[in-house]
Structure formats: structure tokens, C-alpha cells
Amino acid sequence: MAQTQTARPMDGTALARRIIETSAATAAELRLRTGKAPCLATVLVGDDPASVTYVRMKRRRCESAGIVSRHVALPATSTTQDVVDAVTALSNDPDVHGILLQHPVGPHIDERAAFEAIDPAKDVDGVTMHSFAAMSFGLPGFVSCTPGGIMRLLDEYEVDLAGKHAVVVGRSAILGKPAGMLLLGRDATVTYCHSRTADLPSIVQQADVLLAAVGKPRFIAGADIKPGAVVLDAGYNDGNVGDVDFEAAAERARLITPVPGGVGPMTIAVLLEQTVAAATLQLGAAA
Amino acid sequence: MAQTQTARPMDGTALARRIIETSAATAAELRLRTGKAPCLATVLVGDDPASVTYVRMKRRRCESAGIVSRHVALPATSTTQDVVDAVTALSNDPDVHGILLQHPVGPHIDERAAFEAIDPAKDVDGVTMHSFAAMSFGLPGFVSCTPGGIMRLLDEYEVDLAGKHAVVVGRSAILGKPAGMLLLGRDATVTYCHSRTADLPSIVQQADVLLAAVGKPRFIAGADIKPGAVVLDAGYNDGNVGDVDFEAAAERARLITPVPGGVGPMTIAVLLEQTVAAATLQLGAAA
Incomplete structure (x- = not known):
């Protein structure tokens, strides 16, 4: 039996701030140069x-x-x-x-x-078909901002993904689908679940890494979190409530994103970072 | 306990022949007309x-x-x-x-x-980034031929996919990845496994629908097939051997593709069908 524990929160606010600071510095440098x-x-x-x-x-x-x-x-x-x-x-x-x-x-x-x-060269929100395929095939391109932010959080907290079972609940074109492809590209075993999935709890219970991206408040029960799992909650429902029952999940998970202050702030940070990257490429090419 | 049974073979040779006959008739009609x-x-x-x-x-x-x-x-x-x-x-x-x-x-x-x-309008083999994204998002476009052939076989044998757990072993850009996206588009719960997957047997054992697409002879043991599963073997290894141990798997599966004569013939059939469809669109547009 795994011991009951309290998960370490993944601080998206702090990481987003650092990414935006770095982007601002790069933007200033670009402005000076060009x-x-x-x-x-x-x-x-x-x-x-x-x-x-x-x-x-x-x-x-x-x-x-x-x-x-x-x-x-x-x-x-x-x-x-x-x-x-x-x-x-x-x-x-x-x-x-x-x-x-x-x-x-x-x-x-x-x-x-x-x-x-x-x-596609200006697709800093990562929504085009080209960007989706690039994410799926590990090719250069811009990532969808929320999935990209999730990957940055996983890296910040040094989550090893290779061989781990990542379960993505939700399959939207700008969140669930690209997030699964990015996780697959990092050698996770990836399962896509959704509204038609039979016996969702039995699959959630297998997740070493769980991404909830359905937009239903407290849709994922804490009791279904695998002890020691990494829980990413991309839900943002009325009343600052995520897709995961945070309190109960935090007793079992190793790492968990709070709502708010977890995945949410990362989306804008990646958007800004990618805008600066796009400008650097385009202004560099023009110079 | 499920009873030991002998799986019904999924006859790709016969289905491919019918698809090619229909394509030939459409091609002849197109030639007459244009x-x-x-x-x-x-x-x-x-x-x-x-x-x-x-x-x-x-x-x-x-x-x-x-x-x-x-x-x-x-x-x-x-x-x-x-x-x-x-x-x-x-x-x-x-x-x-x-x-x-x-x-x-x-x-x-x-x-x-x-x-x-x-x-993309001529991508009858379904290999471009555009075609991949179209398959992933359920948009019009050509499918990768082998995954497309697999879906045709599933339809021919009236396999209900909604809510079922489909496990795809292999993640190539022209086979595993698009096949998983097509299965997801049909409301299956989809798991991608690959060379880095930890404890592959435990995941294979959950598969209501299993697609083996790794290119390793008899890589999937018959004992890991869930009783009553549908088994699709896209492997074609030396000596006409698939990725699944056919004899042992056929004792547990409900439906199974033989090698050869299962998935293999479907690839060319879908290629021909899509070529005729592309010509119909292009010659229709020009007329």
C-alpha cells in the first residue's frame, strides 16, 4: 500500500512569470537590434x-x-x-x-x-492543421499553448515521461489531442479517454500522469488517482474549480496543479514566448 | 470465464477484391463520361x-x-x-x-x-501533414491507406467501436498514429503503445480491439489477447508471419486478420479507391 501523502503543488504562476520575464528580455533585445x-x-x-x-x-x-x-x-x-x-x-x-x-x-x-x-509561421497559438501534425510528428513548429504549457510544467518538475502511462481525459483539437501527441513524442504510453469511454475510473486509476481536460467540475474523483501520480488539471470551471477533485486527489498524487495557478497561467506564457520566437524568426529572416 | 473459442478470420482478400471491382467500375464510368x-x-x-x-x-x-x-x-x-x-x-x-x-x-x-x-488533393496515400490532421480532426481528406483499410475491415465485420478500448501497438506516422486517430474519431478509447511502453502485456490484455503495427514477428503473445477481442495484425514479417502469434491468439479472439490475406490486401485497395475518388473530384472540377 502506498502511504497517504500530500502532493506537491506545481506552481504555474511562478513558472509563467519566469517565462514571460525571459520573453520580455528577448523582445527588448530584438527591438534594440532590429x-x-x-x-x-x-x-x-x-x-x-x-x-x-x-x-x-x-x-x-x-x-x-x-x-x-x-x-x-x-x-x-x-x-x-x-x-x-x-x-x-x-x-x-x-x-x-x-x-x-x-x-x-x-x-x-x-x-x-x-x-x-x-x-503556420505566425500560428503562435498552435491551432492550424500544420501545427497539429508538426506536434504529432515531432517536427519544428508552434505548439498549442495549453498543451505546451503542460509540457513545460512537467519539465520544470522533472517528471520523467518515458514508458509512463499518461491518460488524457478529453480530446479537443486544441487541448486533449495535441497534449496526447506531445506526451507520446516524449515516449509516454498515451491513452485518450472521453465522454464515450466505458469505465473511465479503471483507466484513470492506471495513470502515472493524468491530464484532465474536459471542463466538468470535479469530474475526476480523488479516489481514482493512482498513488504517486502526477495530476495536471486543465479545467477551469465556475467558482475556480478544476476538473479534478483537488483536495482528495492531493492526498494521493505526488505532484498536482492547483486551479487557479497551475495550468492556466502557462497558456498565456507560452503564447507570449512563441510570439517572441516567431518575431525573432521573421525579423531575423528579413534582416 | 470466457469460453475458449476459435476466432472468425477477417478476410481482407475478399473485401479488397470487392473494393477494387467497385473502383474499376467507377474508373470506367469516369473515363466514359470525361x-x-x-x-x-x-x-x-x-x-x-x-x-x-x-x-x-x-x-x-x-x-x-x-x-x-x-x-x-x-x-x-x-x-x-x-x-x-x-x-x-x-x-x-x-x-x-x-x-x-x-x-x-x-x-x-x-x-x-x-x-x-x-x-493534399492528390495525396491518395495519406502521408502529408494535412491528411494526418484531417484524419485526426474528422475533416474531409484522404486517409493513410493501411489505417483506412483497417477501418474498412472493422466496418465490414460490423465491429462497434464506441466506448471500446482500442490498443495500438506502434506509433509510425503512416500507420500507428493515424490508425489511433481514426479509432478515436469513431469514439473508441485509444491507447498508443510502443517500444518504450512499460508492461505492454498488461495493456494488451485490456484491448477490445488490438492493432499490432510494430514489424516484429509474433511480438504479441496469444495468451495476452482478451477473450472476445478483435485482433488486427498489420505486421508482415519474413516467412509470412505477422506481429501476433496467430494460432494462439485465434483461440481467444472473436475476429482476427490472418497474415497474409488480412490487412495487407486492404492497403492497395484503399490506394486504388482513393485514386479514383481523387480523379473524380479533379475531373469533375475541371468539367
Whole structure:
């Protein structure tokens, strides 16, 4: 029997701060060297309050890190072609180095078509098909920000992934699927679970590394956490509640991300880091 | 306890024949309607005997199905740029509807760059990053031929995948990875295992659907097959031996693919079917 223990929290706030500080220093150095600051364009369709808040937060973080933020606000009535045109213009604009199209774009818009209008060289949010395949095949490219942030947390806490069983609960195109591919690329054995999975607890109980990415409050019971597991909670539900029952899980896990302050802050940090990396590549190529 | 039973074989030879017959009929109809036959271009770099044999077999099957076969033989000394140029020329040629670049292309060539020179609209072998992402996201596109053939076999034998645990052993870019994504798209719970997986038998034992795609003779022991499982063997090793110990596995499985005559014939059938589909789209668009 494994002894009852209290998990060490994985401090995403602190790691994100360090990544943003380093990105800010790189951005300043780039500006000195080329006379140009990295620029992230944000595209928001409509005025969904949560999306407005997210985009505002991302823009503020950019500006505080010396990244120019350019905002394109499109009305909720925009067509797919309107969004594709706006994104294509940004892809073709040499003063824009990274593009973030805030998800969701609305049910009447072909989100995939809109994402695919992003030049992969500017896909700092890691949402294009090219970026997904690059993540899956271990090729150069930008990663989806939340999965990328999760990998950074695992590295920060020196979690050895090779041969370990990583269970990903959730299979979205920007979170569960790419996270599983990144874990597979690091030699984990990877299981994808989802709403149709039969007997989820029996699979969760096998997880050396568990990623919860379903968006259902306390969906994963603490009793199902394998003693000594590493638990990553990408859920962020009403009332600052994650997808995992934190208190009960923390009694069994070795490492666990709190909500908030775990995975959440990492997403923006990776977005900023990748924007600076994109600008460095594009401005370097132009110099 | 499940009763000892003898598995029903999944007859890939018969299903492949039917798919090729249907493809031949569609090709003939297309030729009547447009005056043009579907055309598959094959590209072979060097003279590896196995690759020469595979390409010859594919070309013969094409011709017997009314698909024009155009062959490009490149010397083993070709550079990456040589191969990219040859493939790009085929991508731009309106008389070519599908392109197959025989794998492997040789260690000195950037295979990914060569694959990416294939226009996704002509990627009837399903090897481009675009095709992989399309398979992963459930979007329109061509599938990798062997994984596509496996899904056809599962459908032919009316295997219900939703909620079932599918275990994929092997994670190559053209077989294991896309097969897992297709199974996930059909609502299976999917586990990827590979050479670094710890305690492979314990995971294989959970598989309602097992796909062996490692290329090691009798790598999967019959005793590890879950009673009543569906076993797909994509291995094809020296002496007509698969990756699964067939005799022992057949005592426990419900359905199993023989080697040869299971998965193998399906690969070419899907290649031909997709070539005809590509030609139909391209000639339809041009008409």
C-alpha cells in the first residue's frame, strides 16, 4: 500500500512569470537590434463576455512584456469569408508576427477554415492543421499553448515521461489531442479517454500522469488517482474549480496543479514566448 | 470465464477484391463520361528490392483496374531537392490525379519534405501533414491507406467501436498514429503503445480491439489477447508471419486478420479507391 501523502503543488504562476520575464528580455533585445517589437494580432468575433475578458488579458500581458498588440474586432454577424479575409490580411502583413483567433468564433462560422487562414509561421497559438501534425510528428513548429504549457510544467518538475502511462481525459483539437501527441513524442504510453469511454475510473486509476481536460467540475474523483501520480488539471470551471477533485486527489498524487495557478497561467506564457520566437524568426529572416 | 473459442478470420482478400471491382467500375464510368482515366503517379527513389516489388505490384493493380500508372524512377543518388522537384511537378500536372512516393526514400533524403511536396488533393496515400490532421480532426481528406483499410475491415465485420478500448501497438506516422486517430474519431478509447511502453502485456490484455503495427514477428503473445477481442495484425514479417502469434491468439479472439490475406490486401485497395475518388473530384472540377 502506498502511504497517504500530500502532493506537491506545481506552481504555474511562478513558472509563467519566469517565462514571460525571459520573453520580455528577448523582445527588448530584438527591438534594440532590429528597431521593431514583436507584434501579436488578436482577432475576436462578436462580444462573448468570457472571450472579451480572455483577449483583454492576453493583450495586457503582451503589452507589459514589450509585445505590440494589434486588435481586430469583428461583429458577431461576420461570415466565414469575413473572418478568413481578416486573418489572411494579418498573415500577409509583415508587421504582424503572431496571430491569435479567439475561440469560439460562433456556430455559424467554419472555425477550421478561419484557423487555416493563419500562416503556420505566425500560428503562435498552435491551432492550424500544420501545427497539429508538426506536434504529432515531432517536427519544428508552434505548439498549442495549453498543451505546451503542460509540457513545460512537467519539465520544470522533472517528471520523467518515458514508458509512463499518461491518460488524457478529453480530446479537443486544441487541448486533449495535441497534449496526447506531445506526451507520446516524449515516449509516454498515451491513452485518450472521453465522454464515450466505458469505465473511465479503471483507466484513470492506471495513470502515472493524468491530464484532465474536459471542463466538468470535479469530474475526476480523488479516489481514482493512482498513488504517486502526477495530476495536471486543465479545467477551469465556475467558482475556480478544476476538473479534478483537488483536495482528495492531493492526498494521493505526488505532484498536482492547483486551479487557479497551475495550468492556466502557462497558456498565456507560452503564447507570449512563441510570439517572441516567431518575431525573432521573421525579423531575423528579413534582416 | 470466457469460453475458449476459435476466432472468425477477417478476410481482407475478399473485401479488397470487392473494393477494387467497385473502383474499376467507377474508373470506367469516369473515363466514359470525361474521356480521361484516373492516373496514379508512383515515385521510387533507388532500387531497394522490396520497394521495387511493392511499386510494381501497385502499378499492376492500377492497370488491371483501369487506372493509368505513371512511374518516375529516381536514382539512389537523388538529393532531397531532386525528389521534391519531381513530386512538385506531379502535383502541378493536371493529368496526374494521385501521387504515391514509395517509402523509404533513403536515409540522406528529408522524407517529410518530399511528402509535403504532394498536393493534399492528390495525396491518395495519406502521408502529408494535412491528411494526418484531417484524419485526426474528422475533416474531409484522404486517409493513410493501411489505417483506412483497417477501418474498412472493422466496418465490414460490423465491429462497434464506441466506448471500446482500442490498443495500438506502434506509433509510425503512416500507420500507428493515424490508425489511433481514426479509432478515436469513431469514439473508441485509444491507447498508443510502443517500444518504450512499460508492461505492454498488461495493456494488451485490456484491448477490445488490438492493432499490432510494430514489424516484429509474433511480438504479441496469444495468451495476452482478451477473450472476445478483435485482433488486427498489420505486421508482415519474413516467412509470412505477422506481429501476433496467430494460432494462439485465434483461440481467444472473436475476429482476427490472418497474415497474409488480412490487412495487407486492404492497403492497395484503399490506394486504388482513393485514386479514383481523387480523379473524380479533379475531373469533375475541371468539367
